[in-house]
Amino acid sequence: MPKKGRYAHLKGSSAYYPFGARTTLRKRQRRHVVLLRVVGLVLFVPVAALVIRQVAFRGGQPRKPESVPFSAYAETAENSGPVATPAADAPVTVTVRPADSAAENAGLSGMPSTAEASKPAAPDSDSANKPARQILPQYQELYQENPDMVGWLTVEAAGIDYPVVQTPGDNEYYLRRGFDGLYSMAGTLFLDEQCSLYDPATANWIIYGHNMNDGSMFGQLALYEEESFYQEHPTFSFDTLYEEMEFEIVAVIYTKLGSDSLPYYTFFDASDKTEWQQRYDAVMQRELYDTGVEAQYGDQLLTLSTCGDTNEDRLAVIAKRIR
Numbered sequence: 001m002p003k004k005g006r007y008a009h010l011k012g013s014s015a016y017y018p019f020g021a022r023t024t025l026r027k028r029q030r031r032h033v034v035l036l037r038v039v040g041l042v043l044f045v046p047v048a049a050l051v052i053r054q055v056a057f058r059g060g061q062p063r064k065p066e067s068v069p070f071s072a073y074a075e076t077a078e079n080s081g082p083v084a085t086p087a088a089d090a091p092v093t094v095t096v097r098p099a100d101s102a103a104e105n106a107g108l109s110g111m112p113s114t115a116e117a118s119k120p121a122a123p124d125s126d127s128a129n130k131p132a133r134q135i136l137p138q139y140q141e142l143y144q145e146n147p148d149m150v151g152w153l154t155v156e157a158a159g160i161d162y163p164v165v166q167t168p169g170d171n172e173y174y175l176r177r178g179f180d181g182l183y184s185m186a187g188t189l190f191l192d193e194q195c196s197l198y199d200p201a202t203a204n205w206i207i208y209g210h211n212m213n214d215g216s217m218f219g220q221l222a223l224y225e226e227e228s229f230y231q232e233h234p235t236f237s238f239d240t241l242y243e244e245m246e247f248e249i250v251a252v253i254y255t256k257l258g259s260d261s262l263p264y265y266t267f268f269d270a271s272d273k274t275e276w277q278q279r280y281d282a283v284m285q286r287e288l289y290d291t292g293v294e295a296q297y298g299d300q301l302l303t304l305s306t307c308g309d310t311n312e313d314r315l316a317v318i319a320k321r322i323r
Contacts, residue, residue: 037272049201060178061162062145063189064152065138067244076247133242143241144266146179150191151240152206155304157233158220164238166191166208186210186217194268197240203276204301207238211306211315218306224252226288234291236319238302247302247319250293253286257312260286264316283318295320 137142141150155161167173171193174216178184191197192206201294209218223229223237235248253264262282270276276297308315 001122004281048049060182060184061186062142062163062179064143065155067136067138076089086307088314091257094165111127118229136239136244137242139241146181149241150175150197153236153238155188155221155236155306156234156237156319157229158223159215160209160219160220160236161219162217164189164191166193166195185211189217192268198242201300204267204269204303206265206268206305208301208305211308221304221306221317222308222315224249225254225315227290230291234293235322246322248293248322249319250295250301251284251287251291251292251318252289253316253318254288254308255286255314255316257314263312264318265305267303269276293320303319 007297018077070323108154118305119134139149139152142163146163146165147211148167149163151164152164153162153164165174165179165188171190174188174190176185176187178186178221180186187210189207189209192208194202195205209221211221224233230249230252238245238247246317255263257263260282262279264283264286267283268281270279280295295318302318302319302321304317306315307313
């Protein structure tokens with residue numbers, strides 16, 4: 001009788017199979033092992049590439065360039081010859097249109113579904129009468145790399161230091177794309193298509209970002225749920241392509257989709273002071289604590305939005321521009 005240990009890797013009582021049967025069974029098992037290894041390798045390579053891209057290359061996000069004074073930039077340009085300036089040295093305008101079916105994802109970025117987002121009319125302005133602008137020197141190269149860029153958000157205390165993009169007509173284009181346009185689980189911070197940064201600016205700018213477990217994007221925005229953290233870090237910066245700005249936090253709110261009659265994520269603009277005050281008061285009812293800072297009609301608001309513990313929860317940090 002053959003020793004069973006010799007064929008322990010075979011299934012059942014295969015140790016007692018005839019030699020030919022054992023050989024066939026082993027071949028089949030070897031093919032299965034090879035197939036599993038190939039499938040595992042095929043799955044492992046892209047996952048590993050995504051992890052490396054996220055960790056080592058910031059998910060396709062550039063580092064913030066150092067601020068360069070216009071005087072120094074002009075002197076450098078004079079010494080080095082003519083410098084090609086991007087087409088957006090003319091004013092960049094935003095066309096506001098109703099969101100379409102592509103914006104029906106209420107995912108980790110904190111972006112509401114289409115049915116819950118208001119659709120204000122696009123501002124009527126004559127581009128021929130708009131003043132020309134000069135892109136800040138530190139952002140000119142990045143803008144040439146990606147013309148969807150509209151600014152840079154830095155909340156140092158929460159590990160946020162990323163470019164902000166905007167794609168009117170395809171609001172969620174960067175939901176799973178890096179700044180370089182390649183696939184990225186973390187996506188890119190993006191300004192809602194219904195917001196306008198200028199000519200004229202909408203009352204409230206909303207920037208969405210994923211609540212990433214690794215702390216990237218808006219993964220550490222929840223630190224502001226603690227009042228003590230806010231007291232230590234009450235301000236942050238947001239630069240448009242043309243202007244550096246500082247913002248002071250007014251409120252930190254937590255809510256659920258569909259639970260508010262006038263939710264923050266539908267507040268983009270107001271026709272008059274009465275409507276603005278109504279929208280502002282509705283948002284402030286959800287504040288987690290009193291910051292002691294209040295906004296007034298005419299203040300430029302900026303809202304950072306992400307999801308909470310579930311896809312239905314929403315966390316938002318609302319700030320006003322420091323004049």
